Amino acid sequence: xxxxxxxxxxxxxxxxxxxxxxxxxxxxxxxxxxxxxxxxxxxxxxxxxxxxxxxxxxxxxxxxxxxxxxxxxxxxxxxxxxxxxxxxxxxxxxxxxxxxxxxxxxxxxxxxxxxxxxxxxxxxxxxxxxxxxxxxxxxxxxxxxxxxxxxxxxxxxxxxxxxxxxxxxxxxxxxxxxxxxxxxxxxxxxxxxxxxxxxxxxxxxxxxxxxxxxxxxxxxxxxxxxxxxxxxxxxxxxxxxxxxxxxxxxxxxxxxxxxxxxxxxxxxxxxxxxxxxxxxxxxxxxxxxxxxxxxxxxxxxxxxxxxxxxxxxxxxxxxxxxxxxxxxxxxxxxxxxxxxxxxxxxxxxxxxxxxxxxxxxxxxxxxxxxxxxxxxxxxxxxxxxxxxxxxxxxxxxxxxxxxxxxxxxxxxxxxxxxxxxx
Amino acid sequence: xxxxxxxxxxxxxxxxxxxxxxxxxxxxxxxxxxxxxxxxxxxxxxxxxxxxxxxxxxxxxxxxxxxxxxxxxxxxxxxxxxxxxxxxxxxxxxxxxxxxxxxxxxxxxxxxxxxxxxxxxxxxxxxxxxxxxxxxxxxxxxxxxxxxxxxxxxxxxxxxxxxxxxxxxxxxxxxxxxxxxxxxxxxxxxxxxxxxxxxxxxxxxxxxxxxxxxxxxxxxxxxxxxxxxxxxxxxxxxxxxxxxxxxxxxxxxxxxxxxxxxxxxxxxxxxxxxxxxxxxxxxxxxxxxxxxxxxxxxxxxxxxxxxxxxxxxxxxxxxxxxxxxxxxxxxxxxxxxxxxxxxxxxxxxxxxxxxxxxxxxxxxxxxxxxxxxxxxxxxxxxxxxxxxxxxxxxxxxxxxxxxxxxxxxxxxxxxxxxxxxx
Numbered sequence: 069x070x071x072x073x074x075x076x077x078x079x080x081x082x083x084x085x086x087x088x089x090x091x092x093x094x095x096x097x098x099x100x101x102x103x104x105x106x107x108x109x110x111x112x113x114x115x116x117x118x119x120x121x122x123x124x125x126x127x128x129x130x131x132x133x134x135x136x137x138x139x140x141x142x143x144x145x146x147x148x149x150x151x152x153x154x155x156x157x158x159x160x161x162x163x164x165x166x167x168x169x170x171x172x173x174x175x176x177x178x179x180x181x182x183x184x185x186x187x188x189x190x191x192x193x194x195x196x197x198x199x200x201x202x203x204x205x206x207x208x209x210x211x212x213x214x215x216x217x218x219x220x221x222x223x224x225x226x227x228x229x230x231x232x233x234x235x236x237x238x239x240x241x242x243x244x245x246x247x248x249x250x251x252x253x254x255x256x257x258x259x260x261x262x263x264x265x266x267x268x269x270x271x272x273x274x275x276x277x278x279x280x281x282x283x284x285x286x287x288x289x290x291x292x293x294x295x296x297x298x299x300x301x302x303x304x305x306x307x308x309x310x311x312x313x314x315x316x317x318x319x320x321x322x323x324x325x326x327x328x329x330x331x332x333x334x335x336x337x338x339x340x341x342x343x344x345x346x347x348x349x350x351x352x353x354x355x356x357x358x359x360x361x362x363x364x365x366x367x368x369x370x371x372x373x374x375x376x377x378x379x380x381x382x383x384x385x386x387x388x389x390x391x392x393x394x395x396x397x398x399x400x401x402x403x404x405x406x407x408x409x410x411x412x413x414x415x416x417x418x419x420x421x422x423x424x425x426x427x428x429x430x431x432x433x434x435x436x437x438x439x440x441x442x443x444x445x446x447x448x449x450x451x452x453x454x455x456x457x458x459x460x461x462x463x464x465x466x467x468x469x470x471x472x473x474x475x476x477x478x479x480x481x482x483x484x485x486x487x488x489x490x
Numbered sequence: 491x492x493x494x495x496x497x498x499x500x501x502x503x504x505x506x507x508x509x510x511x512x513x514x515x516x517x518x519x520x521x522x523x524x525x526x527x528x529x530x531x532x533x534x535x536x537x538x539x540x541x542x543x544x545x546x547x548x549x550x551x552x553x554x555x556x557x558x559x560x561x562x563x564x565x566x567x568x569x570x571x572x573x574x575x576x577x578x579x580x581x582x583x584x585x586x587x588x589x590x591x592x593x594x595x596x597x598x599x600x601x602x603x604x605x606x607x608x609x610x611x612x613x614x615x616x617x618x619x620x621x622x623x624x625x626x627x628x629x630x631x632x633x634x635x636x637x638x639x640x641x642x643x644x645x646x647x648x649x650x651x652x653x654x655x656x657x658x659x660x661x662x663x664x665x666x667x668x669x670x671x672x673x674x675x676x677x678x679x680x681x682x683x684x685x686x687x688x689x690x691x692x693x694x695x696x697x698x699x700x701x702x703x704x705x706x707x708x709x710x711x712x713x714x715x716x717x718x719x720x721x722x723x724x725x726x727x728x729x730x731x732x733x734x735x736x737x738x739x740x741x742x743x744x745x746x747x748x749x750x751x752x753x754x755x756x757x758x759x760x761x762x763x764x765x766x767x768x769x770x771x772x773x774x775x776x777x778x779x780x781x782x783x784x785x786x787x788x789x790x791x792x793x794x795x796x797x798x799x800x801x802x803x804x805x806x807x808x809x810x811x812x813x814x815x816x817x818x819x820x821x822x823x824x825x826x827x828x829x830x831x832x833x834x835x836x837x838x839x840x841x842x843x844x845x846x847x848x849x850x851x852x853x854x855x856x857x858x859x860x861x862x863x864x865x866x867x868x869x870x871x872x873x874x875x876x877x878x879x880x881x882x883x884x885x886x887x888x889x890x891x892x893x894x895x896x897x898x899x900x901x902x903x904x905x906x907x908x909x910x911x912x
Contacts, residue, residue: 085530087521087718088709092512094535099509108507110536110546113516120531127549287510296509351801357787358780361801365779368855368888376807378800379773379783385798385841389811419807433790466790 073244075101076132077111078124080140080149081223084113093138093228103283103298104236104249106134116140121152125218129156133216134240136232139223141206143185149220150191150209157213159193167198171205199235203227210239217243249300250307252315253331256295256322257479261288264322268295271317280307282314290468291475292327292334324483334478335363341485342373347422347451349481351377352390352411354402355429355445359474375421380411386428390414403428405446405457412450423451423488425481431469445473449484456484495666497523498554499533500546502562502571503645506535515560515650525705525720526658526671528556538562543574547640551578555638556662558654561645563628565607571642572613572631579635581615589620593627621657625649632661639665671722672729674737675753678717678744679901683710686744690717693739702729704736712890713897714749714756746905756900757785763907764795769844769873771903773799774812774833776824777851777867781896797843802833808850812836825850825862827879830870838872845873847903853891867895871906878906 079094094111101108109131114124121140128135140149154161167190172182189206192198199208199221206222208231219235221228241247256264265286275282285296297314299307319326328337342349351361361377364370380386383397391414392407400406411426429445436442443462448455460476462469501516516533523530531553536546543562550557562571576583589612594604611628614620621630621643628644630653641657643650663669678686687708697704707718719736721729741748750759764771773782783799786792802808805819813836814829822828833848851867858864865884870877882898884891 085517085520085533086524087707090514090517095507095512098507098535102508108537109542110534111507112532112534113520114532115530123553124532131545285509350807353780355787356784357792357796358775358783358799358801361780362778362784362892365777365801365803366889366892370779371803371857374779374803376800376802376804376811377780378798378811379780379787380798381787381793382797385772388840389798389800418810435793467788470784470788 072105072107073134073246074132075106075108075134075136076128077101077108078128078135078137079111079113079223080116080121080137081113082115082117082146084139085115093223093225096225096229097136097138097232100232100236101134101136103251104241104246104300106240106244106246116146116148118148118152121148122155125152125156129216129218134219134244135216136219136221138221138228141189141208141220141222143183143188143205147188150188150193153209153211153218153220154193157193157211157218159195159211161191161193163187163190164192164198165190167192167207170200170207174205197239199231199239201227201231203230208235210235212243247300247302248304248307249298250304250311251296251298252311252329253297254295254315254318254322254329255327255331255334255337256293256325257291257327257334257475257482259293259322259325261286261293264293264295267321268318271314271321275314280310282311290471291479294331324486327479327482333367334475334482336367338364338478338482338485339367339370339373341482342423343369345422345485345488345490347485348373348375350375350415350419350421350424351477352415352424352426353377353379353477354381354386354411354427355431356427356470356474356477357381359470360425360427360477363474363478375419378415386411389418391418401440403430403440403444403446405448405459408446408448409450409455409457412448413455416450423449423481423484425449425477427473427477429469429473431466431473433466443469445469445476447477447480449480451484451488453484453488456480494527494529495556495668496554497528497530497556497558498550499523499530500550500557500559501533501535501645502538502543502559503535504537504539504568506561507537515645515647518647518651519558519560519654522654522658523556523558525673526663526668526722528662528666528668538568538570540570540574543570544577547574547578551638551640556641556666557638558641558643560643560650563611563630563642563644565605565610565627569610572610572615575631575633575640575642576615579615579633579640581617581633583613583615585609585612586614586620587612589614589629592622592629596627619661621653621661623649623653625652630657632657634665669722669724670726670729671720672726672733673718673720674733674751675719676717676737676740676744676751677749677753677756677759678715678747679713679749679756679897679904681715681744681747683708683715686715686717689743690740693736693743697736702732704733712893713901716753746908749901749904755789756897756904758789760786760900760904760907761789761792761795763904764845765791767844767907767910767912769907770795770797772797772837772841772843772846773899774837774846774848775799775801775899776803776808776833776849777853778849778892778896778899779803781892782847782849782899785896785900797841800837808833811840813840823862825852825866825868827868827870827881830868831872831877831879834870834872835877845871845903845906847871847899849895849899851891851895853888853895855888865891867891867898869899869902871902873906873910875906875910878902
């Protein structure tokens with residue numbers, strides 16, 4: 069290994085620079101390269117005019133030993149990435165008979181003749197290697213040049229992603245001595261990103277000095293925090309053991325805040341827990357307006373554990389559908405722990421399910437009071453072990469309060485199911 | 491105006507090249523520039539090491555007459571954009587007393603003393619102009635150089651966006667003769683993106699030859715299609731009239747598929763329609779699992795028109811909560827127009843609302859049959875003018891089928907309310 073290789077990523081396509089057509093490939097490729105220990109100097113999105121594209125590739129090659137390019141490998145006139153790369157590297161293009169046959173066979177399987185223009189996709193620069201594309205007609209190309217290399221990949225993400233992994237393992241890794249990458253993920257709920265980060269730092273610091281180093285990333289989305297661990301090197305089995313130990317240390321540190329250690333979503337984890345116990349669930353939602361149930365039913369097979377939900381936005385609905393008494397609402401207000409508990413218990417009695425979760429709160433922008441400002445949300449969960457209630461005050465706008473409330477409701481449900489006597 | 495100016499956009503920040511921290515600024519800035527008639531040759535995301543950043547700015551200036559740079563204007567050691575721009579343009583930096591005072595006042599309003607490191611944010615290159623930042627401490631900088639110019643903006647989008655608009659109007663426009671931009675948006679539901687595009691093409695083609703040209707963009711998301719129109723030039727009032735005429739032509743072409751001509755969401759439009767009639771709504775959802783109601787209640791003030799929803803995932807819940815008879819389910823299946831209609835009518839009778847909408851379908855991946863494959867979804871709407879039913883077969887995965895189904899349900903509701911006798 070001769071120092072850390074430096075890479076540049078170029079996404080090609082004039083349409084990627086217009087409203088609403090954001091390039092997602094270059095950040096993805098940059099992150100995957102960095103996880104392998106390849107430093108990325110820059111990513112760029114360039115228009116597909118040949119002159120502009122040629123200049124961009126030439127500039128990238130002057131700055132990086134590895135240039136990964138995505139897009140512009142289609143069969144039409146504005147697909148010029150092959151031509152630009154060949155021009156910059158001073159290579160001629162020749163038609164590869166095996167690639168022509170592969171493209172022809174791909175059309176044949178759909179009962180179609182190969183259009184003539186698709187022959188362009190079989191052009192390979194002298195000294196280049198074809199990277200097979202299992203999901204489309206455009207093959208990738210790997211073009212080594214002195215101590216540098218250019219990797220051309222198609223633009224559609226579902227074609228590009230597996231080709232990138234294949235190329236990293238079989239071409240980039242051996243050439244630049246970066247080995248393979250192994251990853252793990254730990255999912256945490258009910259804690260802020262900054263708190264999780266602070267708690268994890270002492271562990272991270274220790275790992276940084278070890279060999280191989282464990283790279284860590286923290287991602288947070290509406291109350292769910294993910295810790296991603298990765299390591300790269302020549303021995304995947306040893307890396308796996310190293311990361312499993314790191315994962316176990318984090319899991320011990322975060323205790324029952326840990327949702328799972330396999331990167332699954334909070335709602336999928338709840339599905340597994342309910343399914344294992346043979347329990348069914350129902351939700352009573354006010355301010356979240358269906359978001360809790362939408363997430364519970366986002367999981368394939370959810371009909372096996374989700375029975376129903378009552379979205380009771382009005383007080384009338386809370387009374388009629390959940391059996392909350394008008395007196396209780398009058399005494400405590402619709403946003404209160406007693407009402408949340410009555411919603412959960414009322415729904416459990418009516419639906420005949422094992423466990424229920426209820427949410428009532430003030431998502432704003434209107435409706436706040438000095439006592440109960442916007443962001444005040446009350447939760448309840450009810451099941452065979454009785455009921456639990458909780459109140460949280462969330463910051464942010466209506467969308468943020470609703471999203472964080474849905475996560476908090478799901479996490480309260482998760483903890484109840486985990487702790488319930490078997 | 492001397493030809494179309496060419497721009498390059500550079501987003502600065504090493505963190506933008508790591509997992510989960512995608513840069514959203516450079517695509518936004520590129521789209522806004524293109525809407526003004528400024529061609530964008532490329533965008534780039536670069537690490538914040540000074541040498542790399544300097545090279546990136548130097549390269550951008552060699553390719554473009556306008557370089558817009560975002561990020562790296564903070565007070566810390568890794569905020570080097572000011573230094574890099576000054577170095578590339580051969581300018582010295584001096585501290586601007588007025589900027590120091592503005593930053594000090596900003597801290598003062600929060601009862602804080604200005605940290606010493608924030609003085610860095612008051613450094614201005616010779617010949618540079620300060621672009622005020624109403625929402626943060628980092629001012630922007632405008633640095634003209636010969637026939638070119640560099641615009642430096644801070645990284646946080648909520649600070650950057652209004653500063654960009656201000657700079658486009660007052661600095662970029664006058665210097666490059668691009669005038670101001672005016673925009674309109676038309677929202678369509680119930681039609682595919684490709685169908686809408688095909689219908690709009692003849693109108694687009696005519697506009698392209700007119701002066702000033704009307705630029706068009708189509709955006710689609712889960713069954714909602716938006717047509718964005720923009721024009722740029724020296725006279726905003728004339729542009730507005732031109733776009734209003736274009737909008738009227740599109741609105742006439744698409745008839746009652748048009749949700750609105752002001753760019754509001756489908757659910758906000760429904761809220762306005764219900765509110766204007768003084769109607770309340772309730773939803774009965776099966777396969778969408780709460781998504782319809784989550785969208786209806788996403789609109790501030792939704793408690794004024796949303797009464798409740800029953801998410802009846804199980805047949806037991808459809809029978810108990812909506813009064814659907816077991817015989818009807820046995821005769822037609824839970825996914826059928828008669829059951830959708832019974833759900834809508836049952837909920838309307840129970841909730842006492844003006845209008846109800848119901849969805850029942852097969853989101854997959856399991857549950858499909860030869861007769862009713864995955865993606866089959868039945869809808870009903872019920873109100874003072876009676877009930878309407880509809881069946882659609884959607885393509886795609888579980889998430890896509892659920893999202894498109896929610897839009898279709900909302901659009902059926904919208905059309906019913908629009909058509910109802912006043």
